[in-house]
Amino acid sequence: MPIKQNAIEIVKTLQDKGFDALFAGGCVRDMIMRRESADYDIATNALPHDVMNLFKKTFSVGTQYGVVVVVKDGHNFEVATFRTEKSYSDGRHPDYVSFSTAEEDVRRRDFTINGLLYDPVKKEMLDYVGGRDDIAAGIIRTIGDPVERLTEDKLRMIRAVRFACRFNFHIHEETRQAIINLAPQIHVVSAERIREELQKIITGPNPHLGIQLLDELCLLREILPEVSEMKGVRQPENFHPEGDVFTHTLLCLSKMENPSWTLAMGVLLHDIGKPRTFQELDRIRFNLHEKVGADITAKICNRLKTSNADKERIIWLVLKHLCFKDAKKMRLNKLKRLFAHEAYKELEELCRIDALASSGDLSDYYFCREMFEKLSKEEVKPKPLITGHDLIAIGLTPGPAFKHILTKIEDEQLDGNITTKEEALKKAQELACADAG
Known part of the structure; x- marks a missing residue:
């Protein structure tokens, strides 16, 4: 039934x-x-x-x-x-x-x-x-006095934004003004409930309008002050003709198609490090903004009480969002490691969106997509040729060097230079001797 x-x-x-x-x-x-x-x-x-x-x-x-x-x-x-x-x-x-x-x-x-x-x-x-009249007119309006309704449950302030985005409605002026006045009180709501509403906003219809509306209603600076900092941060026009970092981020959000929570957060936060790395030298630069952004992202995820698995995935997306521009020059093993990551397809989509919302050049995106489709699953993430037990069996003493040796062996395997266990063990002994020397 x-x-x-x-x-x-x-x-x-x-x-x-x-x-x-x-x-x-x-x-x-x-x-x-x-x-x-x-x-x-x-x-x-x-x-x-x-x-x-x-x-x-x-x-x-x-x-x-x-x-x-x-x-x-x-x-x-x-x-x-x-x-x-x-x-x-x-x-x-x-x-x-x-x-x-x-x-x-x-x-x-x-x-x-x-x-x-x-x-x-x-x-x-x-x-x-x-x-019924408000549905017909496309209006989000509180029942009765807006200050009273929103004071009863402060989460309603963010819910108003969610409904406005979901239905492409506008918020009634009295309700809107009440939200602006009460916005600093949003912190009485638990981080978990704020995160749940934010998740619905940025994974639902019109996420760019949602972030813009949170900003207009003074809620963004309360729940995501780091995103507010992106407003007015200029970018080099030859790479970003669309405008400042906040404008670019909103444009990125508008180009998402049914995103997961982690991808949507990756898109929202991928340039979160730019305000704190802005420099105007020979031109505007944001040196290491991806690394600074990853640190800021970790703090945001902790504040929103995001799960550890989601947090690690979002941080990785922010940290790696520039890597496609260097993909054509990457060693094969490094490219394969990138492809092997469980969040790679989300990174691919983030890089596509980032390019569309700036220069429009998708050549790096297409290169990576073609390489990813060309390589088999076994080539991208092959079964290890040797393990730590094999290193012990040839007389090596367990310790920090094991990780270094096994990583080097895996790199050689991914590059196609080593294909058998025997070759891997020989290379391991050479590396051990070099470390000892």
């Missing part, structure tokens, strides 16, 4: 038992906009224990908020009791919750476009806050 039909069945079951039950929030907005919805949330006057008694498989995810999950045909549906909320001392969660009516439930929600209710049985729409 389709997910929507399952949701309708839950509504019908509740209504058959005498309760009010309605689709609520994003799924109603998506229906009006003729978009597919992944989730169908249901609002009702049934209390949590009523819901749990009515359905075979349920579990509570927030009894204090009246939220129960009903499992139907393998899909989870949140069923929440109509409620009002009061006092948000932590700037994120209500201190007091009380059960209420459908209209009162709507008026405590965030934005008018998310404040619609729909009865899928009677096929009736309930709009207490002008949500």
Whole structure:
């Protein structure tokens, strides 16, 4: 049974038992906009224990908020009791919750476009806050007083940007001004929640508009001050006719196509080291900006509490984003090592985007892509000819030299100079003797 039909069945079951039950929030907005919805949330006057008694498989995810999950045909549906909320001392969660009516439930929600209710049985729409008009006009507007709504949950400031990007809507002026005034308070929100919203912005539609809007609303300097520093940093016009570093970055973001989180961050941060390495000598230079940028990227990822695996991948993308320009002069073993990295295809895309957003010269990109496709997987990452155990077997003492020897052997193997174990062992002995001497 389709997910929507399952949701309708839950509504019908509740209504058959005498309760009010309605689709609520994003799924109603998506229906009006003729978009597919992944989730169908249901609002009702049934209390949590009523819901749990009515359905075979349920579990509570927030009894204090009246939220129960009903499992139907393998899909989870949140069923929440109509409620009002009061006092948000932590700037994120209500201190007091009380059960209420459908209209009162709507008026405590965030934005008018998310404040619609729909009865899928009677096929009736309930709009207490002008949500349909704002959808038609393409407006993101808070329900009620914007300062009050945004103060209740500071994360709503970034969510407003996300919705504006996702639907290509504009933020209502009063909501916009309230965000600007409250922006310094965004730090009460956990780094994890900020990262989640940022991820949705830069991997979703119009990521360049998202970063630009965060900047206009004074949120960028709060959550990513290093990105704000790129504004006004001039670049040599012959390489970057598009403008300053911030303009270039926005243009790069606009050229992404369904990026992963790590690629999107790599694109956003690839030139993050330029403001701190800017020099105007014979011409404008940014010496070692990729290395400085990698260090800054590590700090940003730590601040956003990015996973270690994602952090290492993003740092690598920033560190290596210039390597394509030297690819034609690289030794084969170095090129193969680059191709063997698990994030190589993301680096390839980053370099394509970087070139398109500046000089437009894709020759280095095409060279690397052709070389990558030409080399087999075995050629790029062959099985090691020898290991540390083999070095011990020929009488060498374990120590730091082992890594040096094995890396040199691998380089020779990747260059095609060594193809057998015997040749590798002979070379290892030569290297050991040279180190000893």
